[in-house]
């Protein structure tokens with residue numbers, strides 16, 4: 001290969017995004033992205049769009065938090081902004097029950113480590129001020145575990161994933177908020193997978209001071225647009241007191257472009273960094289779609305279709321270990337145990353994009369982000385059944401069809 005080679009134009013095929021995320025982008029969002037007509041991020045319509053996004057985001061999060069806005073990038077970008085108030089030496093308790101909360105824990109350890117602790121093991125620091133509470137893969141973080149750890153350590157911050165997408169488990173944010181309030185702790189929640197899928201209002205959880213999500217899961221926008229964050233005044237006061245060593249991910253500086261200055265909404269944003277008119281247009285349309293469908297209706301639709309998928313794969317002999325409504329995490333039938341990765345790779349080779357778990361044990365993850373129709377779920381079930389048969393497994397196709405049919409007919413009858 002010569003360094004001056006020009007490659008053929010990159011063609012990327014259409015896939016069914018039947019994994020934990022990114023989800024299937026709505027055609028309206030893609031049209032908004034490619035239809036934006038200007039590159040100028042200080043144009044009046046772009047700034048107005050950002051202000052409108054901020055107001056729509058407050059409705060979707062269910063909050064009066066002034067510091068509610070989007071962070072350019074993906075979930076980790078929003079999380080980096082949320083964790084930016086964690087400073088070296090801060091006492092933190094982090095609950096970990098899978099891949100993503102595990103990485104949140106790494107973020108927290110990097111931010112809370114002193115200079116010496118970071119230098120001692122810079123890619124995996126182990127600061128004395130951070131306690132990682134590990135909960136086994138496949139289990140949720142419970143009220144008892146949360147309260148025992150916060151009572152014992154009385155940290156400044158505590159952090160947890162709301163929906164741990166690695167293992168498909170929902171963690172108890174009510175218990176987390178209650179316990180944070182009781183012990184005077186500021187809670188930080190990774191809501192990357194839950195926003196736009198579950199019906200919850202963050203103002204109902206006063207123990208939680210910071211929330212962060214992503215563009216491309218429940219909000220159905222494109223990756224590398226905007227990751228929603230929402231921070232309470234208490235969080236902002238703590239941040240103001242300590243400062244943070246970032247310009248670009250400084251929550252107060254970042255918020256200025258969204259028209260939030262000194263804790264107040266102002267009419268027009270001011271320059272923080274170059275924003276993308278295309279990303280703003282796409283994000284704006286995704287938020288409009290969410291509000292038009294309503295978060296409550298979406299949550300119902302996710303529960304309904306996840307139940308259908310769960311029943312169908314169970315009828316194939318799989319064991320489901322998750323309890324999220326956008327994702328099913330399962331073990332294959334006994335005779336195919338250990339062949340999860342092979343099955344996933346076969347499916348992915350056909351542009352049927354299901355996923356393995358990213359940490360041990362290897363399980364199969366099938367998601368339904370923005371695939372909320374009987375036809376889409378039936379297609380997923382059919383393809384997954386074929387993949388099991390291809391590996392030599394046997395399924396009772398008639399029984400699987402019957403389960404789906406009964407589920408969807410019962411719903412129609414109830415209407």
Ligand SMILES: *Cc1c(COP(=O)(O)O)cnc(C)c1O
Nearest residue numbers: 074075076100161165192193214
């Ligand atoms: C997907 C996910 C992330 C990472 O988000 P990116 O958009 O990949 O940066 C973090 N936390 C949870 C719970 C997730 O589901």
